[in-house]
Amino acid sequence: MPDGKSDVLQGTLDLMVLKTLEAMGSLHGYGIARRIEQISEDALRLNQGTIYASLVRLLQRGWISAEWGASENNRKARFYSLTRAGRKQLAVEAENWVRISGVIGRVMQLAHRG
């Protein structure tokens, strides 16, 4: 199975999930989806279900862990949190992201000028 990194969109969502979990600590799927939508000021309206594909991928790589707990409203929900490996990976990915987005930005500007 190839690592999802090459798939930019998948990778972007994964990165956002990791970043959200870093900021929020432990959170359930709904919470992560809402948080991403809020941060993006609803520019990014997700099919919230897609978050679960990302969560499964991150779980399988061991970057996040999950456990059942009670939500604010005392509902049963599955809470995800960052692992140590995940924290390390986030640092690497974030750096990559900054570099790549910088490169893409410059390329787009070039294209625009040309």
Add this chain to the structure above:
Amino acid sequence: MFASLRSIASRIAGLFSFRRDEAEFDNELDAHLNMLAEENIRGGMSPAEARRQAHIRLGGSMQLRETNRNLRGLPILETLWQDLRYGLRMLRKSPGFTTVAILTLAVGIGANTAIFSIVDTVLLRPLPFQDPSRLISLHEGIPRMGYPKMGFSHPDFAVFAREQKSFDTLGSFQSEHVAITGRGEPERISVSRVSASLFPMLGVQPVLGRSFTAEEDAPGHQLAILSYGIWQRHYGGDSGILGQSIQLDRKPYVVVGVMPRDFQFPPAGLDDVGSPADIWIPMATTALELQDWGGSYFTSVVGRLRPGVTLEQARSETKLASERIIDSYPAAIAGFARKGELSVTLSPFQDEVVGSVRPLLLVLMGAVALVLLIACANLATLLLSRAATRQREIAVRTALGASRFRLIQQMLTESILLALGGGTLGFFLAFWARNLMLRLVPSSIPLPDHVPLNSGVLAFAIGISILAAVLFGTIPAFQASAATMQSSLQESGRGSTVSRRRLSLQGFFVTAEFALALVLLMGAGLLIRSFAKLLETNLGFRPENVLTVNIPLPSTVYSHASQVENFYKDVLQRVSSLPGVQSASISNDLPLHGYEMVSISPEGSADFQEQKPQAVCQSWILGNYFQTMDIPLLEGRWFNPDDELNSQQVALVSLSTAKKFWPGQDAIGKRVRWGVNGPWDTIVGVVGDVNERSLDEPVMPHVYRPFSQVAGPFLEQDPFGDWHAMNLALRTKSDPAAMTSAVVAQAHSLDPDLPVTNIRTMTQVISSSVAGPRFNTILLGSFAGVALFLAAIGIYGVLAYAVAQQTHEIGIRMALGAQPDHVLRLVLYRGTRLALVGVGIGAVAAVILTRWLSSLLYAVSATDPATFVSVAIVLVLVALAACYIPARRAMRVDPMVALRYE
């Protein structure tokens, strides 16, 4: 790297925990939905609307589950498992379809597996000897004298073995029949004299004891090696047999070894060398045999090529060695050998052994492959019809998000399930069919008694099952999944483009079935015609009410020609006086029995001028042979009792002999000389032609001589001729088989230790002579029958489906005034057109393919027009009959019912 390993491990773990994961995931989604709904309620929506919006925000839960499943486990395995369960459920839901499909496939796969198991054992497996590809069969031939391919004579072999350089080792063998006496009933068995080099060259060791040493391969060593079979049968597998003495033709031989259970030599299938031997004795060539130049060319020779020497090199090198053979001949006959172009020919031993059955097996393999193809075409039409009834199901699945690829995958899984079901049943069918075949196979077709169904055969069965599934499943799967969602949800069985395409695809498969069936029927038709011609062959004698037995005399006891002659005269006299016997005779051969060739010089013929002796069959006759066989005298006189040793030497010749040597002349009074300087015989009569060996071989020139004139010193020089194993034939008033015990009793009253063998009526001889062709005909005929049946079912199914699909259209036509017989014609026309196109294509294919049959045919050309026409007519008639039922159904469509039929 580590992360991806981890994810694979977690996927594999996911395979096993998938039910729990699924439930957990459902719970999680549920919780998510609830939170979304609560949020919406807080935003002021009604609970129902909140729930609906929540579903929209979350996305299709089926897709989510599917993605989750794909991510968590190994999706291919999971969908496979899912497809398998679903497929099984679908197949269970239509038991009729499933049964027909599995049975059809079982027949096709079973037939292929059965034939393959035989092909595998006979053709594909190398001979069970060490490095068999280096083993070469060697033959002498004197083509210009009518002997294209013989064995070696003893002196020639000695010269050749000395002069040749291409072979590491040469092994020789020569089979004969002897009586084994001592324990139990005297039994006639096959003994092979073998050179000491033979078994080591083949790389085969005795299981018990040892082979012959080179020193023992000399006169005076009476040793024997037993086959496993006779060791078990005759000696009860007694391990103390080594060193014991056994009696062969009443001479003692000391047993030195027992060969392994599966060792057969000469291998069954080797032409003209007899059946696998029961006992082997040393070749021990005698000094007398080594002087027999130009005489008995009866020794078979096999050699192992020297490393690095190719067959071609060996061939050219052998030419020189052949020259040395001619040089070694005494001056008196060297000229004949040279003029006759004596030479040594080489061919791979494996070809020699399997050559005679290869054409038959390849034809059978081709035939069963055609049967399987027809079965596949049939299934494809069935699946296409079925796809129509499943169209709504498919549309629903598409609507729910199934991709086309996924649908095809699902349908192919069903096909493979069907094929494996058919394959499993077929494998058992093959087991049975193979046993039946091997039991029915006549001894004239050398197939092994035992053919294993091993893992290779199993792999073949599985392989062709899957291949068949792909063949019959792919096009229907693509076709069914191509239907767009909308059109199939809307389509209600009327003539939409999709169902038109389906009909034309079905038409394609039916046409293919008919084309394939025509090829098979053509093959079977040719064999049947050829078989009929064989049965019509003018035998030249009257086989009814004739009993024949063979009474061999051991040369140790009956060592003088006079003893032999007296014994046979006595037994003839006794048998002739039995009540119910009309006439009786003794002869060295019988019609359809095989022949012994000798060379004669026919005086006054063209060959005589050129001093080229010619090969003829010779028969020695005692008693009323021609009356017993009812062979007509065309000219001259019969032998009479005055034709004695000291009177004029006389002979009868067959009609074709007279025509061959003295065309346009009177043969009576002409003389023939035995060999090049033997005694002269005067021809006193011409008799009708008789087939010497089998009905499908041309008649040979044949010369008959009175036994009384041949018996004498001449015979005693020929210790291995068949003069001491003559045949008794008698024509009876009633059932000849009933005379058997009386005849045996008469022989035993003269010598109680004599085996009386080969007890057969002439009718049995004929029936065993045509047993091979009959077997081929029955086998190919039954395959063709299956093919015809499948093709008929195929066309019936397609037309029935088309009529059902077009009930509406037919109803409109009838409402608009079409007559029922018009509708009938319409349907019949459609069916017949498919069949005719198939027949046309098949005819072209048959012209190309049937030539592979030619070696199995007798007196019929592989493109026999009469057979072509009759087979085509049969196929079209069958097609018409198969179309008639759906056509009648169409004719009876009630317009009112049809229009309401939605």
